[in-house]
Amino acid sequence: MDLTYTEEEEEFRARLRAWLAATLPGLPPRPDPRDWPGRRAYDTAWQRRLYDAGYAGLHWPADAGGHGATPTQHLIFLEETELAGAPYVGANFVGLLHAGPTIAAEGTRAQCSRWLPPILRGDEIWCQGFSEPDAGSDLASLRTRAVRDGDAYVVTGSKIWTSHAEVADWCELLVRTRPVSADVPGHRGITWLALPMNAPGVSVRPLRTLAGTTEFAEMFLDEVRVPAAHRVGEENDGWRVTMVTLSFERGTAFVGEVVACRRTLRALAEAARGNGRWDDQEVRRTLGRLNAEFTALWRLTQWNVSEAQRAGGVPGNSGSVFKLRYSHARQELYDAAARVLGPGGLDLSHDWTADRLSSLSYTIAAGTSQIQRNIVAERVLGLPKGR
Amino acid sequence: MDFRLTDDQRALQEGVRKLLEGRFGRERLRAAVDGPGVGPEASLDRALWRELGDAGFFALRLPERDGGVGLGLPEAVLAFEEAGRALLPGPLVATHLAAATVPGAATGERVVTRVDGELVEWLDAADHVLGNAAGAVPVRSVDPLTPLHRVPGAAGGDVPEPDAVPAALLTAAEQLGSAGRTTEAAVRYAGEREQFGRPIGSFQAVKHLCARMLVRTETARAAVYGAAVTGEAVEIAGAKLLADDAAVRNARDCLQVHGGMGFTWEADVHLHLKRAWVRAERWPTEREAAELLAAALR
Structure with a gap:
């Protein structure tokens, strides 16, 4: 049980900190969340800066153009960039965390050299076409x-x-x-394809979420021709190919968010001390309990990263345990924010109110809590499959 | 950074587990619970206490030059987690903490207890009491293996004594062990017990109870191990809060998974629940921990 970082890791942290301090003041202002082209340009420009500084694809293997960083170095990167207030991975998310690692693991040499460098440089953006209107939790039934x-x-x-x-x-x-x-069960007839979004027959319709924003879209495909050379992995083997990416998503995707939640919690305490809600012992103790919760989630992150380090960087099912606890804690955090804000909790111009709305997706996206509990019960605890 | 257990720590964990399985296995536990001396009359097994002393359980953190094992809080946490799993009775935390100050405590020759808030565990069996137990009156303890006394007016000290912080951590470790043990018991029963022609563990309603138990255990584990490494008082309060919650709620869910059997004296699950309740009353209670954790938010 060692929570100290090696000299090498501390050097990596110091270099990164210095680079962030020199780089962040020169960034342009953040675009309006509704300005999609502006968001793309902002996110890809940040990715380009990371690339030029040697931080792009940090945890990708070296032969995929990455730096083969250890899970601990990746953890430090995510922690420091969040602490410094650097931009999020944003539009680069699917390329860097799903599609890229999948191509690196399962693609041919030609596919890797075609698709990976543009992801790392921020030249190309990927999206994910997995879920369907009738295939959500039961993804293998996709049609x-x-x-x-x-x-x-x-x-x-x-x-x-x-x-x-x-x-x-x-x-x-x-x-x-x-x-x-x-x-032929559902998952045995699925294939993974790289679809060019400008292909004839592709249409996209933004989907308005309960937060009022259009963070998601529906995509309609009408006899779209995709070259067979764009298939990654064998035909009908796409389910296995996909599982590689999903474990990446559950591995380190929330590191920066846990750091951000701990900062939000301190800001909540400050706000409560300022507006008198601190005197309400229920509010105060709720914030205290959340302090325990997010400290534990940070330790759990360090635990999972240490496990991944031994397993050669591949996160295991412990990600499901983390996701179950974190998604619930995040919702509790913003419920507590509403109690601190009082009537202000109904004001959408406050970030915490908007974050409270978006937190509602956390127990649904990337595997609902119910599906995660099935995974934990069957794969970790070994309980029999069933309904 | 490598948060995982070292090989030595794993060996220690396994060693303590084996020792307790051999010296305080299920038969010994049931003999203690079903024997004549339970509740206020519960008697402490002095031979077992000395065996624990011989094995280094109490001297674990004493420097080697003082006849101790020379290990740290993380190792002590692993040992106390095993004690929690096994439902090992006695004022283990107080005796361990007294190893350096009370002669005979380190070797298990003397039994030491301490006043914690308004409560004292194992007062009649103890050779030495830390704190002032004057006027203590016996309580009909809910836990058949933890005799309790109440010291009227003893609570309310704002500044806990120096041992209070490590005591809280070791208590949290016991709670963690209990939470892990009840998770295993629930999973085993859910895999064996059949209704409607199949194991009840194949039903999602039962499955999800078990999954929640594991999530609580593993979150508490990260909190307790992390607090053991940093030794920081606020982090220890957080670990106690989460471990109390995991132990109490897991015992409740384990009872539920066992159905009618869970409500019997014969099943062990009530022993875990009752002990978890006793440990949750030790400092800091949920309320005290939450206040400490809130005050630290700066």
């Missing part, structure tokens, strides 16, 4: 059909919850290439 026609697949269907679809160049798309039958 978007791909039929082979010469050297291409002809794809027809629809996808939903696709972040950044409006500005993406590519979509990591799951399609059905073999119908489900008595002998």
